[in-house]
Amino acid sequence: MGRSVLLTLCLMLCAGRIAAQESGRTRLLEELNWLQIRELVPDSIRTVLIAAGTVEPHGVVHNGADNTVPYELALRLAPRVGALVAPTIPYGVTVTLDEYPGTLGIQAHTFEEYAYESLRGLARAGFENVIVLNGHGPNGAPLRSAAERAWRETDARFLITEWWSLTADLVQEIWGSEGGHAGNNETGAVLAVRPDLVHPELYTGPEMTTPRGEGWTAYPFPSSVILYREGEGYPEFDEDKARRFFAGVVDRLETLIGDVIAKWDRAGL
Numbered sequence: 001m002g003r004s005v006l007l008t009l010c011l012m013l014c015a016g017r018i019a020a021q022e023s024g025r026t027r028l029l030e031e032l033n034w035l036q037i038r039e040l041v042p043d044s045i046r047t048v049l050i051a052a053g054t055v056e057p058h059g060v061v062h063n064g065a066d067n068t069v070p071y072e073l074a075l076r077l078a079p080r081v082g083a084l085v086a087p088t089i090p091y092g093v094t095v096t097l098d099e100y101p102g103t104l105g106i107q108a109h110t111f112e113e114y115a116y117e118s119l120r121g122l123a124r125a126g127f128e129n130v131i132v133l134n135g136h137g138p139n140g141a142p143l144r145s146a147a148e149r150a151w152r153e154t155d156a157r158f159l160i161t162e163w164w165s166l167t168a169d170l171v172q173e174i175w176g177s178e179g180g181h182a183g184n185n186e187t188g189a190v191l192a193v194r195p196d197l198v199h200p201e202l203y204t205g206p207e208m209t210t211p212r213g214e215g216w217t218a219y220p221f222p223s224s225v226i227l228y229r230e231g232e233g234y235p236e237f238d239e240d241k242a243r244r245f246f247a248g249v250v251d252r253l254e255t256l257i258g259d260v261i262a263k264w265d266r267a268g269l
Contacts, residue, residue, distance in 0.1 A: 027078040029086045040084070041126040047083035047261070048127040049074040052115065052143060053135035054092030057100040057224035059182035059208060059235055061190045062197040066092065069186070070135035072193040073163060076250045081257050083131065086122060089115060093138040099220040112142035116149050123156035129261055132160045133253070137181075157264050161256065163189075163249050170248045171233075174241050180209070180233035181226035185245065187235040192246035200237040209234060 029037070029048065051074050053066030062068070067090050074085045094105025106114075122130050130150075134143055140162060147158040164185060171179045179185030191198045210223035211230035227233045 027075075027084050029084045032084070037125070042128055045082060045084055046127065047081060047129040047131060047257075048086050048122050048125075049078060049081075049083045049131045049133060050086040050089065050118070050122065051133045051135060052089040052092060052139050054094050054139065055090065055102065055104040056094045056097045056136075057103060057182075058186065058190075059225040060199045060202040061182065061187055062194075063102045064090075065182070065186060065190050065197075066135040068135075068194055068197070069189045070133035070163065072246075073133055073250060073253060077133075077253055077257070080250075080254050081131075081261075083129075084127075086118075089118060092136045093142060094136075095138055096217075096219055096221040097224060100224060108138070108142050111139065112146050115139075115143055116146035119146055119150040119156075119158065120154060123150055123154035128156055129264075130156050130158045131257055132158070134160060134162050137162070137164075157261075157269060159257065159260050161253060163253065166252050166256065167245075167249050170245055170252070174245050174248075175233075175236065177232035178228040180228050182224055182235065183209075183227055183233035184236045185233070187237070188242035188245045189249065191237060191239060191242035195239065198237065200235075203235055203237075206234060 032040070051067065051070035053064070053070060055063050056066065057063055058065040067088050071085075071088050077083065078085050091104055091106050091111070093108045093111050094103055097103055098105050119130055119132070130147075132143055132147065134140060140160070143160050147160055150156065151158050164179060167185070168179065171177070171185045175184045177184065187198065208223060209225040209227050210221065211227040225235060
């Protein structure tokens, strides 16, 4: 019986490694030797994906959701868009949730400078297309500023993406409502790729949520589940919907990245 269990565990681990490789882990920049990179970039691989997030509360999923989701997207996108995956920028601009336990954030100007240096470094490494997969809303403005600065100082092209904005229609299609911070869409994204980090037993209901409102601001925000619209976007734990949604996000990003790069190339930019 013991040997049977061990064999099963070994098979599961092997299957997990194969799945990880197929999803893009063999394309991790940090796991390549410099000589390998010299051979690959830019002659064979012109594009690099870099996730950016933060560490803050997300309802009943882990605090690192803003890092996990874009990184897992990068792993799946890399073989589909012919890219390598750079290490994630893990600490971002956390504003109204930084009183919650375990939150780690940095100021916007510090984040912008670090992001700028990182993006410029990828351009200097020879990548022609630097695709940023942002996982955290408040990172947006400093990331755009950092990318513009790096673009003006290098020969690389830069694209900043925000998966939740690109896929609002998919949220409506799958859940029939709008999403939210740690709501149906973000909880679903984590559930699709790391179900072990989702804790539905901790969810007590709508009292754990607060909708965004006009005319008021609170520091800290009274809930870590922030609904885009009152009465919509509550966390759900349907794995089938979660997988369908995440697959749709990957498809949407693949289309966007391919289209932008093709148009850059056609325009000779």
